[in-house]
Amino acid sequence: MNDQDRTSIHEAMEQQSISISKAGIVTTLQARCSIIAAANPIGGRYNSTMNLQQNVNLTEPILSRFDILCVVRDLVNPESDERLASFVIDSHMRSHPLGDEDKADGEDGENGMDVDSDQNEDEQEEQIRSNRQRKAEQLKRQKESEISPIPQDFLIKYIHYASTRVQPKLSQMDMDKVSRVYADLRKESNTTGSFPITVRHLESILRIAESFAKMRLSEYVSSADLDRAIKVTIDSFVGAQKVSVKKQLQRSFMKYTLPSRRAHHSRNVPAHA
Template identity: 50%
Template sequence: MFGGQEKNVEGKHRLRGDINVLLLGDPGTAKSQFLKILFLRYVEKTGQRAVYTTGKGASAVGLTAAVHKDPVTREWTLEGGALVLADKGICLIDEFDKMNDQDRVSIHEAMEQQSISISKAGIVTSLQARCSVIAAANPIGGRYDSSKTFSQNVELTDPIISRFDILCVVKDVVDPVTDEMLAKFVVDSHFRSQPKGANLDDKAFSESQEEAQASARPDDSKILSQELLRKYLTYAKLNVFPRFHEKDMAKLTKVYADLRKESSRGQGVPIAVRHIESMIRMSEAHARMHLRQHVTEEDVDMAIRVLLESFISTQKFGVQKALRKSFRQYITFKKDYDGLLLVLLRELVNNAVRFEEILSGSTSGLTHVDVKMADLQAKAEEYEITNLEAFFSSSEFRAHYELDEQRRVIRHRLVYDDKP
């Protein structure tokens, strides 16, 4: 939504500042719902231009432009498509993989040069399509196969894939902890949507409903209003134009060279010059989001991390671990330690759940699992993290885990206790 800085090289060559994103994942992972919520709750309400369409219902004419004969004057008229209507805004495309090859080729120019050339029925012109593209697609066969590369999992050619700055692979992975949290959220959502007092005779029902609403109510102290977000976006786009330092450009150059070397060995998404431009755009967008006129090391590190995560997720499962080890210095930064430790702790909890399942043959009676603090410390030391005190006192840790310093274990409850 913030985007990078648009550039015009010597008035001859224009470089886009908008960021394109592709979501690819298993059915039922809320890709379409994400696009709808992004469209209805954020893009539209913050005053930006937004067009929502689907690959099934969008032909080449519907996305780019159409030439029609006016029924009254009998003259040929030009009509803009979804990308033209979303000029200086965002175009959201669902079921992106359902478009035929001719339709996809027609938006190559629109996604990179952000213009659409028309030469039909004697009309020769060029239309502006300066917009970000956020698209969602389903993998071939319905499920994402981790033994194959990204290109082998989606019916899209490499030229169109390379035009996306960020590739997000969304997999429906069986995770006892995450599944439990998701199930509780869905049940609470349905619970809260019921009419209040629908069963007034059942006092326990009313009390439990109020308790569920209170527990699911977010902390409003850190949530921006739509009006403030709209003003913030407008101010950032009109007044903030971040500039790079030479040392940051040298860092991006080194990362790009390393990525090129790794991509030549593997069979994932090929790394091209567009990817270094993607890192520049994301660095500028992150700086603009913080209202900074200069790109800092934090902005560059964030852009590198996003691109690396995008690149690694497109590789086969067998080579992902080796790539993460090779680029570990770029993926993990000091500000991400809490998030990294949460991921490591979740892996240990999952391993403990699987171990108990193997021993007893079922997890139906399992109410909690304990993880040794020493195991988490050993995992953390692999990433050069030695002090866990700040992590143990963080709100993210305390929301889901209990620390027993006497027994030197971390407890995670799998079943929520019901009040009598």
Template identity: 40%
Template sequence: MVKELSEEDLHAIRELSRHPNIRERIINSICPTLSSSKQIKTAIAYSLFGGVPKGREAAAAAAHAADAAAAAAAAAAAAAGEDPKETAGQHVIRGDINVLLLGDPGLGKSQALQYVARTFPRSVSTTGKGASACGLTAGVRRDPYSGEWSLEGGALVLADEGICLIDEFDKMTEKDRVSIHEAMEQQSISISKAGIVTTLRARCAVVAAANPKFGRYIPSYTFKENVDLSDPILSRFDLICVLRDIPDADEDFALAQYVLSNHQLHHPTVSLLQQLPQQQMERLETQMKALEAHEPIDQELLQKYILYARAYCHPTFDCSLPALSSKLSSFYAKLRRRAAASGGLPLTLRHVESLLRISEANAKMRLSPTVSSLDVDFAIAAVLSSFISSQKFAVQQKLSREFARYTALATGGWATLAALLRRLLQQRLQRAALLQQQREQQQQQRLQQQRGAEAAAASGEKLLEQADIDKARRVEFTDFLRLASQHKFSGYQVEQWLASKTFKAHFSLIEVEDNCKVLVSNSWRREAPSQTTAA
């Protein structure tokens, strides 16, 4: 498939890689029919790009040389009447990223698997309920004519150098799940059946979807109580996305609007188009585009981009080894200590390798030959998001505050900028409410000391001037830029957000006195008639 890329395709791929925000564009282009689920999109993107395997070429060369040497040694040993000696194998570190989507029904888990099957050419789909251990790994079959035994590869073997998709992973029996332990970590399958002793390659990523033990995820239970999966199988997944269907009025309304807009725009009838005025059609298109954080990439171009990155991009770490070791070691030690106390997702040393693989996947998204420090931060944010999603609500809030820098990276994009602005506005309002409360107390004290006309005059005093109220409802643009910079957002990202329809639907950038720019909510803007919109 990669060899079929034309010069025009290669030019388009290189131009796309130069986009300053290519990572967010790729993530938001994954499974475009899912309007939300940023966590699913990010995990699927990491699995599609993958990391860089270590020792695979050396192991293949060593195995070839060992086979030749073993054959010669076996012949010499047989001539001398001695037993042949075993040879040491080469250690191989996988580069594929395994992902488990675990959560409530109806959140798009199976839809995400179907998207991967359509996008990635070398993918094999199966279901946990209808697959056996032999169907996943390999089995032997007797030829009805010759009577000889032959091997038949299962889904993991057929998906070699690709992706194996397993839906209804929780419906598999424990015996069948144990059979894929070797394939998920060592990426090989050892067979010893019917006189056939061999090892098959299974160099593939595993993307699985599962439901909680009780049908829905119960927040009051720990992660281990909600899932019916053993620690050995869970530790082999680099990312585990715990998805919860939590009622949210604004998000539910936006999702319903998205579904209706999709239906009316992509499946219109002639009579419907004639009945809908042009203004309503434009409003529907605006609603759909407003829900997209970044302009999506054409799916055919995205598929070629992924294949090119997997084939030709093999990034290495450019940051110093002591700095990288210090950052990853301290993060792993701190998070493992939290895991032992909270009963959430179990963490093992395998997750340190997961951090390296996800860092390489971030670099591959940019077609970069080196892994930057920011790529490592994104990897930490992904693993942290996976860990936090498995915790109880109170623990989630505590961890989100403790690792605020990384949780902002995990949320990513314009949603985080909107949340930061809402937080600043909320803090201003809280300060104004506290000031008003203090003035109310002072006024009550004066009223108790005064009588008659003086008391009436005092009761007519304004607690807060209109100017104070206006200031409490706006945020200076420089203050917001400073906060966005602290959360690793560039000026370009902020400018793109300010020009987006998602920003204009909820906020405004206006000029006040002394050419000072401030950010306000659209619901309050009507109360400031003297202000003008900033260019």
């Protein structure tokens, strides 16, 4: 990304608007959307001895505008590699345009069709075509159910309903806990010399907590939603650091990432009237 692109994207990500001044037109357009960006490390391989900013060569103002930073590394693991290869192969076989038809033709040849001798050839072809299409749809639904537990159409409707109809309230949140997390993040950021923690990250915790509540179609943000949002934010901050300070940061924030004893005790001990 060149310097001009970096400058132009700042307003869109900060003010959620874009100013245009060209050909006598001066106006401001709304740019409210979610941004998912991917950056390759310098040299094609992530260097764990450097932080994320040095690996991808992005400035601190841009990095601070993202709610979550995820470092995806290509680690050699036989189990995960085999699982990934199986997923890719199954995806290609499921999406191949001739795969289902071949299987449907094979089933037609094995099962045969009970067609009266007085039917003409056009009716036979139409019946064969409809039967083949029906079996192909059955095979496709079977494969989708094996790979995707939730049907794709239903998932799209669910996400749309949650984002447009559900607006969780923050009245039941532990604001003192959020303040402590923010203060600790600021302190560790200055100590380790990583990218600065700003008020944007405090707003990120609230947005992530609201997102978890929306996933449950809940009207209120619960303490569990807040804990998960804090854990995601801390994991994002720690994951973007170099390996020499990761363990130190993990120990420092362990009090926020580990499940509380009180919550664990309340789940295991039955309530008495």
